[in-house]
Amino acid sequence: MGCPVCMEKSNAFWLKNSRKPSYFDCHRRFLPQNHPYRKDKKSFLKGRVERDPPPPRLTGYQILNRVQHIPSAIDEPLEYPYGYKTDHKWTKKSIFWELPYWKDLLIRHNLDVMHIEKNVFDNIFNTVMNFKGRTKDGLSSRRDIALYCDRPEIAMGPEYEGPYKKAVYQVTVEQKQKILEWLIQLRFPDGYTSNFKRIVDLEKLSIKNMKSHDCHVIMQRLLSVALKENLPANVWACIVDVSQLFQLICSPVLNKKALEDLHRNVPTIMCNLEKVFPPSFFDGMEHLLIHLPWEARRGGPPFYRWMYNFERFLRELKKKVTNKAHVGASICQAYLTEEVSTFSSFYFERDVITRRKRPARNDDIDEGMYEQMVSIFNYPGKGYGRQTHRHVVGDEFRIAHTYILVNCPEVIPYYNDFRENLSSSGYGNEDIDHFI
Template identity: 50%
Template sequence: MYPDYAKKPRNVRLGLCTNDFAPHGQYGRTYSCWPIIITPYNLPPSMCMSSKYMFLTMVIPGLSNPKHLIDVYLEPLIEELLQLWHHGRKACYFDWHRQFLPEHHPYRRNKKAFTKNRIENKVARPRLTGNQPLDRVANISLAVEMPLSLPDGYSSDHKWTKKTIFWDLSYWSTLLIQHNLDVMHIEKNVFDSIFNTIMDIKGKIKDNMNAHRNLKIIWNRPELELDERRPNIMPKVVYTLVKEQKRRVCEWIRGLKFPDGYASNLPRCVDMTELRMHGMKSHDWHVFMQKLIQIAFREMLPEHVWSALTKVSLLLQRICSTTVDVHKFHELENSVSIIMCNLEKIFPPAFIDSIEHLIVHLSYEARVGGPV
């Protein structure tokens, strides 16, 4: 019925199901609950019907079957599905960071390394301070007063869903940082993206077939394009390792030794069968991202790929330093957008998402709020 819509490779097909169950196994009672579950039907049946890929959207409580009243409970879900149908799009942060560059930076005029034939003229939005965020949410209800539907203009004009109760605090508008980012959590996710992509770990890598299908139309990246003669075979890329290289990296990690308390037992996290890491703690990601990643891949990756990753590592080191030099942090704020643009020149568009984008804001928070 919608052939043009069906041809889009990034579409997500959703299945909706519901059934009742008795809480705590008390089947003799009249009380029951009705869970509403959504699952992506893009996956094979064996996967989409497993608990890992089933998402609980709501639970309808009641004494019995909600019958026709189920439509009342489904109103918020249907509204979101309508937004996805009419306004849905791929949330991609690729080619998003050139707007943070200085006005006359050459990357802004580069039509080949980023979006094809596009010059970046936009300037990043200024950071909201003081009462400016309050002005944006002044007419939106508090969470306790939130109606079933989302605020007017949501998705098309703004992304505000509520007015936070923290605005009741008289000093909230004077805070320079009203919501602080978790640096170690960001480090963990950035490390996962980089390590899993370089090691080409199945099921964890952000680089897949769909990410390459529309490259020829939007980006000038011939080395990442699919071969028309073999459309189902992924191209060999410079940022992933072959099996022997992956084995050498894992063996190197297995041989690492640290002072007591510096990190956990990293060698135990190495899986030599699947050539991957598992069971790492948050501080392990912190150590690996800041100290080890530039050593682990020094001889494995091309110079420009290794250099881009090293700059990310050094950036995080300086943000987490024990002392703050305000002038150097100003330099970091200016250089972080260049670092992100260099990553965009190397990795596929799907690699840069909201987690990688958060790196842009860490230097400002470290300068204002102090080191981590």
């Protein structure tokens, strides 16, 4: 009952060995009735044929009938409501139900794309890279495979004592090291991602302390490239489908036709994942992918609804805490002080540098600072990082010298005269280009 859409009809079940709920094989019923995956008894739960239709999406009136007798959020119930953990998981009724229009809204519980994307990426990346302690594929998972699936090539029963079997969705140690070294060598615009050199540990072959936006970038832009040469084609294809799903949903402008196609194809994407990864891989976050296209068609682009803005604002508030004994009062006092200083700064002289008027971190030098120099050396900009010296010789010097002569406006008249003199002397264009 962890899904706010499917609720008690999600068909999630408890894994005996991993000791956690799993949404494995809960997505075939979203497929058309004549889809061949519905009759597949080998790739999903062994021996099971799916005949059920998809669960209905409850309206606001139906949910209101369920929660209207539950105490509201401002009350303090002495015990859990009747049917808790068996029929529902509501402990209190949200105060939003007091709004007269709340039951008429199409989206009342907004799915946070930011945390869904981060958790899905963590599960995929940690499992494929086989990071110790974070992978979804362990001894308990292999025993669940033997219990629920028909995959003898990786199943490990309770009496199995042989070597650990490598799965098709795992990379080797050499491939893992190659991928991590590739991440370190990548270069991005300033502020685009974290510095991967700080979060990648090549000695332990691990990566840690990734921010949500780092997961966002790797999931949509880098993961498919990093795994293309390191995984079988079918495994790589299903990961690419998930990456493209997030790319489409997170677009600043959503294409209605593309969202309709994605809404039809997302059950197949989920089933392809289920054919590859173990049951322990599929927690509630993977299941929520099935509902993202429907919500995007109603709610629009997610950057109006996800948590990035709120998380960053909360981080700014947390930085204002100076007295941990009175956190709330400390934040309020610092916030009021900042408001007063900002208001006062508007009355300062123009040449006074304040927080609002100081140059940005990557602010370029004014274009007019070197007006007496040759134009090709007068572009705005400044050095970045520590200054280094290098003596340019040979072909590199010749290429740089030629580039300056050809691209400098002050040299163009002499350049044209030089070509005309050579042309009048009987040289062809190829010979002139060779001389230049």
